[in-house]
Structures are given as structure tokens and as C-alpha cells.
Amino acid sequence: MTRSRGKAGHLSGYAFAGPFLLLYATILVYPLLLGIWLSFQRADLFGARTWVGFDNYARLLTDPTFHQSVLNTFVLALLIVPPLTVIALLLALALNRATRTAAVFRGIFFSSSVLSVTIVTLIWRFILTPDAGLVAEISQVLGREPLPFLSHPDLTIPSLAITTIWWSLGFPIMLFLAGLQQVPPDIYEAAALDRSSRWSTFWRITLPSLRRTLVLVIMLQTAAQLQLFGQAQLLTAGGPSGASRTMVLFIYEVVFGRWDLGYGAAAAEILFLLVLGITLAQYWAITRREAER
């Protein structure tokens, strides 16, 4: 746009951006600020509010239930994001061809991500339940005791991770497939003429070409899995005795179970800062390496 349009031009610019800004303010900025404000209050769901300063944060620092939920959340993210990324990449490599079979499998792998969390947990309950689940049946046929996947403190977190990986595969696969489509086919031909083995073609050509996609997948998945909630609530209810309680589940229980709005808001702010900090750190680590190159 030229400068000579002057004020009228600016105004019409704001008019175009206006609806979005309004929506952005009401559903993102306002709740964010409200949350921060609430975290400094003693507040319940009925509107009683008292200013308590950093009390809520101080309580969180000494609350072992909260500590456990933070630890669980990080362990889950670590158990989910790396394998999810690697599996999605391998599947995308396998499915990146123009055959009918590949198209069918692309559909199948993507279909799991369309399901709601309720259905996903139902499916995995069928698979994992010790008395009648699929895994239990199979172990019995093999003559072994079925494992209590959903009730043993050492098994609930891995079970949640597996369920989540299965559920979340579709989107990263699509991102990787899109990234693979961007690689010009003639550089693979050049590599063939350069006697490049499959292995070195992958490491020297495909993977560097997917760098940005890889970064995107890792950052998106980390941010998403740090907020894991539905599976934990529905599959294990955070149990046994908090062994699989995630941060969001903790917040949910505090707010809607104990009606302690301010305390929950404070926990939510800490989660927000953690997600923000980790994402920024990842971004920094990656862009710094890019500048070095």
C-alpha cells in the first residue's frame, strides 16, 4: 500500500484486522490476563475473592501432589515426543510414494487423529484392561499373567504414552509427508549418479531437507504433550494415587474438585511459563545452530 493513501488507508486496514483482533482479545488475551490476576487471589467458583499476593505460588512450591504432577508431565512428554517423532518420520518415509496401497495406509494412519479422546481411551481400555483386554487375552494364550497396565504405578505412565503416541501420529506424519514432497526429485537422481547409498541419502539429503519440519513437529508436540489431560483423566484418572496425574489434571482437580480457583490459576500460570520457556529454548537452540552453519 502506498503512503499517499494516508489516514483513510490506515483506518480501512484496522477495519480488516478488527474482527480478528476482537476475537483474539476476547478468547486469548482477556483469559490470559484474568488467569494471572486470579492466581494472586483466594477465589472460589461462587465469586468470593481475596488478594493473597504470592501465597498460591508459595503453596505450590511445597505441595508434593503438584511436584508429582510436574514430574509425571515431563516424564510423559519425554516418553511421547521422541518416539512419536521417530515413528512418524519412519512411517512418512514408508508412505511417501504414489501407490494406491500407500494412499490407503496414509488414510488409516491419519484416521486415529480424527477420533475424540473419549473414543481413543475406550479403544485402549479394550486393549489394556487386565481382566478382558486384548493384551490380557494374548498373554493368557501365551500362558503368562496379564499385566495390570491401568492400575500398577509403574505401568500407567507407559500405557498413557503408548495411547497418546497412537492417537497423535497422524498429524506429524502429514507434516513429514508434506516436507518430503517439497524435496525436488532430481536431487535424489543426482545422488543416485553420485553412488549415494540409501543410508547416506537419508542422512545427507532427506534429513537435512526435513530439518524445519522436524523442528516444527518437535516444538508442536512438546507444547501439546505438556498439556496432556483427557487420556490421563479417562484411562487412569491420574491414579493409582497420583502416579499418572499430569499438570492439567492437577489444575482440573483443584479448580473443579476443590473449587480453589486461585490455586488452580497459579498452577496454570506455572504450566504456561514452562511451555513458553521450553518452546523458546528449543527455538533458540535450533536457530543458534542454524546461524553457525
Next chain:
Amino acid sequence: MLSLELDRIRKAYGDTLVLDDVSLGMDAREFIAFLGPSGSGKSTLLRIIAGLETADSGEVRLDGQRIDHLHPGDRNVAMVFQHYALYPHMTVRENMAFGLRNARVPKGEIDERIAQAAKVLEIEDQLDKKPGQMSGGQRQRVAIGRAIVKQPRLFLLDEPLSNLDAALRTRTRVELAQLRQRVDAGVIMVTHDQAEAMTLADRIVIMNDRRIQQIGAPMEIYTRPANAFVAGFVGSPAMTLVKAALEPGEGPFARVRLGDGAQVETRVSRAGLPVDGPLRLGLRPESVRPAAAGTGTTEAEVLLVERLGDRTLVYARLANGEEVTAQDEGNSRIRMGDRIGLAVDGKAAHLFDADGTGHHAEAAA
């Protein structure tokens, strides 16, 4: 000595036949251009030689050895791709070293070959750049460099100049000509630009309609086109082709009558021509001269005048509606709409019979 041999190569994509029994023999240090319109199968043939496509049948031999079953990397050929196909994440040096490393060439020799190629191509100060930081012309040089360091028996270039602007293209053409003197290998270049083919190649392979139409030295193709397609495709502006009929007579050379009744005495031997059946008379613009009305071989009306400075092209229409291109001096006075005579130089005329086969003037005795 024969280096590359193609023996009855046939290739179809689905139901479409792209190459039909293509055969070709090439000398060890020859520069061959595949010239033809877009879609004529030039790239496909080049890719079959490189091993990036497999022929449905036929054999490819290099220095007497069959290579059509070999992996592309084992064929001792190097290719320069139309869009360069440089590895975007590697520096220029790494791009050139990649193939050599894979072939387990010793480190010292890799460095030496890269230094040498970089010097020849004047990209010594670019070696640590990434392709994304370079101009099209520089990338082109890197692509050529990557091929040179491999010291292959055969270079395959697919439209190497088509992505360069006009000035750079002419310069690179000269450099390619110099380069081929330095390398001890054959070169096949695909192009749809006849000027490129004419200036660079020892022999041109004209391709069209799934087949090789003619193989020959540039001037041979220009002066003795094997058929009507080659005659029309090579030369700019194109050779004029007008209907003609053989006049009965006794002399050794054919005398033909044009559609407007005018007669042309050619130097094409009567013996080789079909006794009857339609012919076409082929006339290069330089063998048709404008003349004062009533003095030439025939009469025509001027449709368009193209002044090129050193010469003038005159597009004219005969009485029966056929169009003929003539060439005049640079300072020609002819204007659109003029009625002029055309003086046809029968000694330089070509005849094409019903199936398109060319018949040419006997070489001057």
C-alpha cells in the same frame, strides 16, 4: 573408436510409446546434441543412458560393455541436470566431493580435483557457499564442476543453458565449447535450441515423433535434411515447402511445376524420384530473391517485411495462396502489399516426396 552405442532402444509410458527402436553410435570424444521439439523423448533417452529410466527393450553399451543393467552410479557417466539439482544443504565443495567420497576416492585426490575444477570454472572463491547463496549462472558452473570432478567417460547435459538469461547463455555456450576441449570424454547435450546444437555439436541427432529423424554434422543437416520435418525444424526462418509436380522430360535433373504454374529447374537427380505422386519443393529463404515484377520465376504479393539490418526477410503469397519466404538486401525497398517477382535459385532447391523423404541437389561436380 565407438564409445557409446544405443541399440534399438524402446520405451513406453503406459500406452504411449516415447522411443521406438532408437539406435545410435558415438565416438569417444564426440560432442553430440539431441535436438528436437519438446516432448520428443530427448530427456527420456538421456535418462535411459544415465540409468535413471529403464528402457523396455534394447541395449546401452559404453566402451563395448553393456551398462543398461548397471546402477546409475556405476556407469561412469556424469549428468548436469536442467535445474542443476545441487544438494541445497551442502556447500559447493561438499556438493562436488559427495560423489567422490562415495566412490572412495582418496581425500587428497578429491581436494586436488575440486581445486582444479574450481579454477577452470572460476568458482574458487565460492567453494564454501551454499547453492542458495549463488546466482543461476554460478549454480550452473557448480553443476558442471560436480560432473567434471568425477572424470567420467561421458557427460550428459539436459538443456544446460535453458535456465540462463540470453547474455549468460551465449557466454556459457562459448565456455562449454572450450571446456569440451579439456575433458577426455564424450558429451551428449539435450537441447531444443538449434543455435546451441549447431555451434557446439560435432553431430546433431534430430528427434521427433518417437524416432531419430537424422544424424549428421550441423551443415549436413542444414544442407541435406533427410526429410521434410528436419527441413522445417532446422533453420530460421524455416525452409519454405510448397506443393510441386514433376514435369515429364529427358534431362538428368528434375524439373517441377509449382501450384501457380511456374516451373523450377532443380539439380535434384530425376532418377531417385517417384515417377508420379505429389512432391514438395523446399526453398531456403536465401535461395529465393525478390525481383522486379515480371522478371522472376514467379509472381507474389508481399504479406510482411522483416528488416533485420544486414538482410530483409520478405514473406510473400503466390497466386495459388501458398506462402514463400524470400531474402533481400538489408536496404530493401520492398513494402507490404507490393507485387513482386521471385527469382528461385533452382540449384539450391530440395524436393521431398510423398512420405517426406528429402532429395537434394547433386554435389557440384
